[in-house]
Amino acid sequence: MTLLQVLDLAAVFVFGLTGALAASRAQLDIVGFVFLACLTAVGGGTLRDVVLGRDTVFWVAEPLMIVSATAAAVLVFFTAHRVESRLRTLEWLDAVALAVAVPAGAGLALSMDAPWIIVAIMGVATGTFGGLMRDVVCNEVPLILKKGELYATAALAGVLLALGAAAVGVPSGGALVACGCATFALRAGSMLFGWNLPVYKSRPPRK
Amino acid sequence: MTLLQVLDLAAVFVFGLTGALAASRAQLDIVGFVFLACLTAVGGGTLRDVVLGRDTVFWVAEPLMIVSATAAAVLVFFTAHRVESRLRTLEWLDAVALAVAVPAGAGLALSMDAPWIIVAIMGVATGTFGGLMRDVVCNEVPLILKKGELYATAALAGVLLALGAAAVGVPSGGALVACGCATFALRAGSMLFGWNLPVYKSRPPRK
Amino acid sequence: MTLLQVLDLAAVFVFGLTGALAASRAQLDIVGFVFLACLTAVGGGTLRDVVLGRDTVFWVAEPLMIVSATAAAVLVFFTAHRVESRLRTLEWLDAVALAVAVPAGAGLALSMDAPWIIVAIMGVATGTFGGLMRDVVCNEVPLILKKGELYATAALAGVLLALGAAAVGVPSGGALVACGCATFALRAGSMLFGWNLPVYKSRPPRK
Numbered sequence: 001m002t003l004l005q006v007l008d009l010a011a012v013f014v015f016g017l018t019g020a021l022a023a024s025r026a027q028l029d030i031v032g033f034v035f036l037a038c039l040t041a042v043g044g045g046t047l048r049d050v051v052l053g054r055d056t057v058f059w060v061a062e063p064l065m066i067v068s069a070t071a072a073a074v075l076v077f078f079t080a081h082r083v084e085s086r087l088r089t090l091e092w093l094d095a096v097a098l099a100v101a102v103p104a105g106a107g108l109a110l111s112m113d114a115p116w117i118i119v120a121i122m123g124v125a126t127g128t129f130g131g132l133m134r135d136v137v138c139n140e141v142p143l144i145l146k147k148g149e150l151y152a153t154a155a156l157a158g159v160l161l162a163l164g165a166a167a168v169g170v171p172s173g174g175a176l177v178a179c180g181c182a183t184f185a186l187r188a189g190s191m192l193f194g195w196n197l198p199v200y201k202s203r204p205p206r207k
Numbered sequence: 208m209t210l211l212q213v214l215d216l217a218a219v220f221v222f223g224l225t226g227a228l229a230a231s232r233a234q235l236d237i238v239g240f241v242f243l244a245c246l247t248a249v250g251g252g253t254l255r256d257v258v259l260g261r262d263t264v265f266w267v268a269e270p271l272m273i274v275s276a277t278a279a280a281v282l283v284f285f286t287a288h289r290v291e292s293r294l295r296t297l298e299w300l301d302a303v304a305l306a307v308a309v310p311a312g313a314g315l316a317l318s319m320d321a322p323w324i325i326v327a328i329m330g331v332a333t334g335t336f337g338g339l340m341r342d343v344v345c346n347e348v349p350l351i352l353k354k355g356e357l358y359a360t361a362a363l364a365g366v367l368l369a370l371g372a373a374a375v376g377v378p379s380g381g382a383l384v385a386c387g388c389a390t391f392a393l394r395a396g397s398m399l400f401g402w403n404l405p406v407y408k409s410r411p412p413r414k
Numbered sequence: 415m416t417l418l419q420v421l422d423l424a425a426v427f428v429f430g431l432t433g434a435l436a437a438s439r440a441q442l443d444i445v446g447f448v449f450l451a452c453l454t455a456v457g458g459g460t461l462r463d464v465v466l467g468r469d470t471v472f473w474v475a476e477p478l479m480i481v482s483a484t485a486a487a488v489l490v491f492f493t494a495h496r497v498e499s500r501l502r503t504l505e506w507l508d509a510v511a512l513a514v515a516v517p518a519g520a521g522l523a524l525s526m527d528a529p530w531i532i533v534a535i536m537g538v539a540t541g542t543f544g545g546l547m548r549d550v551v552c553n554e555v556p557l558i559l560k561k562g563e564l565y566a567t568a569a570l571a572g573v574l575l576a577l578g579a580a581a582v583g584v585p586s587g588g589a590l591v592a593c594g595c596a597t598f599a600l601r602a603g604s605m606l607f608g609w610n611l612p613v614y615k616s617r618p619p620r621k
Contacts, residue, residue, distance in 0.1 A: 231617070234616045235561060235613070236564075236567060237614070242538070242542075257464055263467060264467075267466070267528070270529050270532060285614060287615070288614075288615040294619065294620075344550060346553075
């Protein structure tokens with residue numbers, strides 16, 4: 001199993017946990033948990049594979065991915081009542097999943113020798129779209145749209161770090177690990193300490 | 208016309224009716240009816256075809272599909288006022304469409320010799336994504352997220368029945384018919400008699 | 415650069431402006447502006463390319479598209495406070511983007527000798543899906559669902575005009591320009607003068 005497949009598998013499992021927590025908040029049955037877990041888990045990577053024109057989408061080539069998301073759903077189904085705040089847990093797991101899925105997306109694009117701008121987009125899109133679909137389907141404000149928090153910014157910074165590292169000769173594995181660490185550190189710092197980027201001129205909509 | 212194409216055509220027509228009913232609730236004009244009917248009608252099958260990497264998406268290969276969804280839109284445009292409860296009608300037609308689209312998705316994956324787990328996902332995804340897109344675009348709570356109802360569960364049970372039947376040698380046509388009947392029976396039983404799967408520990412979100 | 419590429423580039427820039435205005439209403443940071451601008455800018459064209467099975471999605475083949483959407487985001491980030499009504503500005507820019515993206519979608523399908531019904535769908539889908547994704551992600555009622563306004567209708571009328579013009583021998587470039595002008599004229603007339611298609615029997619939902 002390659003590093004990219006390990007990253008995909010880890011992202012699938014952790015995003016699966018977040019999807020299942022969302023299902024728990026919606027009080028669905030076990031199949032509903034599995035459905036939302038799979039949607040969240042493979043959403044970003046499926047988009048990446050379709051846009052990059054891979055012959056086979058990653059979870060069709062490796063059904064273990066679906067097993068992993070299903071296991072996450074079952075785990076949450078039997079334990080979600082033990083978590084004090086599901087929303088807070090969901091947000092933290094989402095941060096972990098983001099930090100794994102961003103290098104998974106960027107790494108694949110890098111391995112296909114895509115231009116850096118495509119690598120950046122694939123990293124951000126793979127990291128964010130699974131969670132975005134989860135939030136849209138559950139009719140929650142997407143985490144990526146929460147004002148005053150780093151989210152897309154954390155993902156982009158991670159990818160740019162990996163691109164910089166690769167440009168100065170760091171091996172691909174090291175660059176991807178750095179990418180994940182930077183993404184998580186920024187996202188976690190934002191959640192814990194309120195780190196954010198200044199808004200030029202904030203102005204709420206009138207309606 | 209093969210059985211799979213007949214299933215696709217029927218699913219397109221009935222999902223088209225549900226999309227048009229949603230357009231009627233949003234009080235759109237005739238083109239809005241056609242738009243929502245087509246989106247709902249081909250959404251699930253398009254996802255299936257793109258993920259499975261078919262050379263041509265089914266409705267691009269067979270424009271009759273679009274004619275069928277358009278006919279459904281026109282039919283509803285001129286008759287929706289005669290329906291007492293559009294929401295209830297929409298839900299029942301959605302159940303019929305689900306019961307036709309699930310075997311359409313599973314059958315295609317079976318015909319491509321996909322592993323059983325991919326067949327299961329393709330059945331559920333083809334059956335559910337058109338309606339999911341309709342509900343998300345119309346900003347309604349997706350039917351698949353209504354608590355205490357069988358929806359994804361009905362679809363999954365249908366596919367598993369088909370897989371079991373195929374495994375013991377039932378011809379593909381019979382297995383798909385059994386799949387559709389089981390899906391509809393479970394969904395209808397859930398709507399009429401409140402059949403559901405027990406939730407492990409129900410707990411509403413705090414906010 | 416071909417006419418189709420110019421249309422794609424223009425649509426990307428103007429849709430990017432609308433996505434960035436939506437980000438401004440959500441009070442996001444600069445990366446959030448770029449994210450929503452890119453999503454809106456390339457959403458419709460990506461769907462078109464994936465469904466038509468092009469070898470490479472247009473913005474992967476030509477990263478200038480992403481540069482253009484990013485420039486739109488930066489421009490709006492520093493100027494959105496000068497606009498009196500961002501919502502109104504967003505709607506007008508959306509009308510311009512629609513009028514450019516519809517011929518971009520129809521033109522590509524025409525150049526692939528697709529049947530007219532596929533040309534019509536590709537025109538409408540390319541024109542509408544970027545904005546639809548923007549509105550769904552931002553949890554706004556999609557512009558395409560606003561009752562009493564021409565939107566899908568304006569797009570469809572533009573495509574049908576182009577198809578008619580092409581059928582009587584007008585060169586492709588002229589047919590696409592006519593398509594864009596007609597789409598914009600109908601959409602603008604609807605916004606300014608309330609032009610609309612009569613609804614057969616309007617009836618609000620009961621709930």
